[in-house]
Amino acid sequence: MVACGLDVxxxxxxxxxxxxxxxxxxxxxxxxxxxLLQAAQESVTYVFCDVNGLHETNNKFGHEAGDRMLIALASELAKSFGQDLSFRFGGDGFLAITLDERLDKVQAKSDQILSNLRKQCYHVSIGIKPAKDDHLNVSDLLYQADKAMRKSKE
Structure with missing residues (x-):
């Protein structure tokens, strides 16, 4: 089926x-x-990420250089947390979600992402917010993860 030149x-x-x-x-x-969250048995953890210096990189080296930063982070997130649980939220903001994963394992994955990106001379801020499945409010969880990320930026 084709609609306005694009197939469905x-x-x-x-x-x-x-x-x-x-x-x-x-x-x-x-x-x-x-x-996605219905698959969680016990807990959900949000990992909110922000690329540091994207605007400056775009201005100094061009948008292709900025895109490489974004692609590098997206690749690391997908590798660590899975393609279907990693999201670009817009601009330089990204989110990954884990289901029923221990917090220390999520932290280790996040630390590895930071290390891998530093080797490419990219800097990222990450905020992690876990929640038990029975106390899950996705809007609040997203807000708290974003808040934790902003605190790590300081």
Missing amino acids: EKSEFLSENDLVTGIRNRNYYQHEINN
Whole structure:
């Protein structure tokens, strides 16, 4: 089926994935979060990330250099947390979600991401917020993870 020059499959792909980084986008997150979280037995952890210096990199070296920063972070998130649980939220903000994973393991994965990106001369701030499944409010969880990320930026 073709609608306005785009086939339905391509249109669906574009609505769910970030074209620069190749990971899922915020639209996919918003439509699928409840389905994704139903798989959690005990806990959910949000890992909110922000690329430091994207604006400056874009201005100094061009948008292709900035895109490489974004792609590097997206790749690390997908490798550590999975393609379907890693999202570009827009601009330089990213989110990864873990289901029923111990906090120390999530922290170790996050530390490894930071280390791998530092080797490429990229700097990222990460905020981690766990929640028990029975105390889950995704809006608050996202807000708290973002707040933790901003604190790590200081």
